[in-house]
Amino acid sequence: MRLSRYFIPTLRDNPKEAEIVSHRYMLRAGMVQQTSAGIYAWLPLGLKVMNKIADIVREEQDAMGANEVLMPTIQSADLWKESGRYDDYGAEMLRIQDRGERDMLFGPTNEEMITDIFRTHVGSYKQLPMNLYHIQWKFRDEIRPRFGVMRGREFLMKDGYSFDLTHEDAVIAYQKIFLSYMRTFARMGIKAIPMRADTGPIGGDLSHEFIILADTGESEVFADKKWMEMDTTAPDLSYDDIDGLSEYFKELTNIYAATDEMHKEENAQGVDIVTARGIEVGHIFNFGTKYSDPMKATVQTNDGKQIPVHMGSYGIGVSRLVGGIIEASHDENGIIWPEEIAPFHVGLMNLRFRDDACTKACDDAYAKLQEAGVEVLYDDRDEGAGSKFKNMDLIGLPWQLAIGPKGLEAGTVEFKNRKTGEKMEVSLESALEKIVD
Ligand code: ATP
Ligand code: MG
Numbered sequence: 001m002r003l004s005r006y007f008i009p010t011l012r013d014n015p016k017e018a019e020i021v022s023h024r025y026m027l028r029a030g031m032v033q034q035t036s037a038g039i040y041a042w043l044p045l046g047l048k049v050m051n052k053i054a055d056i057v058r059e060e061q062d063a064m065g066a067n068e069v070l071m072p073t074i075q076s077a078d079l080w081k082e083s084g085r086y087d088d089y090g091a092e093m094l095r096i097q098d099r100g101e102r103d104m105l106f107g108p109t110n111e112e113m114i115t116d117i118f119r120t121h122v123g124s125y126k127q128l129p130m131n132l133y134h135i136q137w138k139f140r141d142e143i144r145p146r147f148g149v150m151r152g153r154e155f156l157m158k159d160g161y162s163f164d165l166t167h168e169d170a171v172i173a174y175q176k177i178f179l180s181y182m183r184t185f186a187r188m189g190i191k192a193i194p195m196r197a198d199t200g201p202i203g204g205d206l207s208h209e210f211i212i213l214a215d216t217g218e219s220e221v222f223a224d225k226k227w228m229e230m231d232t233t234a235p236d237l238s239y240d241d242i243d244g245l246s247e248y249f250k251e252l253t254n255i256y257a258a259t260d261e262m263h264k265e266e267n268a269q270g271v272d273i274v275t276a277r278g279i280e281v282g283h284i285f286n287f288g289t290k291y292s293d294p295m296k297a298t299v300q301t302n303d304g305k306q307i308p309v310h311m312g313s314y315g316i317g318v319s320r321l322v323g324g325i326i327e328a329s330h331d332e333n334g335i336i337w338p339e340e341i342a343p344f345h346v347g348l349m350n351l352r353f354r355d356d357a358c359t360k361a362c363d364d365a366y367a368k369l370q371e372a373g374v375e376v377l378y379d380d381r382d383e384g385a386g387s388k389f390k391n392m393d394l395i396g397l398p399w400q401l402a403i404g405p406k407g408l409e410a411g412t413v414e415f416k417n418r419k420t421g422e423k424m425e426v427s428l429e430s431a432l433e434k435i436v437d
Pocket of ligand 1: 109140142149150151152153154155156157280281282283315316317318319320
């Protein structure tokens, strides 16, 4: 993509309304625009990153055997009256009436609707286990939308739901999800720590929040110091290996990490605990028959009984992750995108637009990179080198390739790793080779 043809309305100065670094950089890099409190338009660069995050989420859900669906944003209030949550949910729910004065709402979550879909079509234990997910916009009328896309009112969430015959089966579903979440976040180049979370009236230990540590995080968390150094790459384990899944789950949920101190007293004797701040990027929850009971989502067992299914729900904050990843990965000059979700892999800079030989070398490099399937953002504008470097650092692509007349004379270009800051003076050919590798 040529920067001259790309809609990326960058800002030179820090926007006053942005309190935290991710919000500042997202506005400055022209990724989003606020349209009203907590509601954002996603501009090309921001959308590209969010789509990459959604793609990773989707691939890992599919790999685990979940089926993608797409439920509407607007829901009828009837289902929520059936589950009892229409009155319970409170002011966070945006309530609407249609022209026939029927009560509708903009979905803050989808447990009721998925339960309805399930009970409409599934009646036998033979159809279980089942796992459905979608990636859809949610609306929650948050009392204090803030921090840009991190706590929005309209936000993109992956929410998934599992259906099982027994609690034991639901535990297996939960452990599969657990592994898939570890894989999902590792692929995004971030360390998300699974923390034991409150299960409320349902009890048990089957609720975890996946938290990335950042000073600006809204949650206070408590974790074994071990997590700080630990590599959280998930093992190469098959989803059919039930024993392996359970072992992995146990292994990780011993190393202590929790979102409240109560668990600390209970479980953390003799452990070196670090208190930190974190951003919740995912939340998984087993809730048994909480919805299937009142909504009569039952299946027939092999001896002919009708029993309510055991369910769980599994969220990932897709739009929140865009900000969360920036919180976890930036420096004073701008964003540092992890490779897998970077909007482009290389930023190519023409340092002297008015020099024909230089422009030709840049055009050639651009063509070669594109041919090799490398995603490249080419700063081909008639602008000074200094402002180009600054802009590229802000946008935060993993690699920068700067081509100027001086270097060309000596047969070299400048090749920089955004994360380490390491710069190499190499020939254009070897830079291209390195990138394509
Ligand atoms: P929080 O405690 O941050 O309010 P939650 O527990 O209400 O979140 P869930 O219902 O578990 O959220 O939703 C699943 C995921 O959706 C969360 O883990 C989070 O990443 C994301 N999310 C929730 N609320 C928002 C929001 N207002 N803006 C952006 N993302 C959100
Ligand atoms: Mg939550």
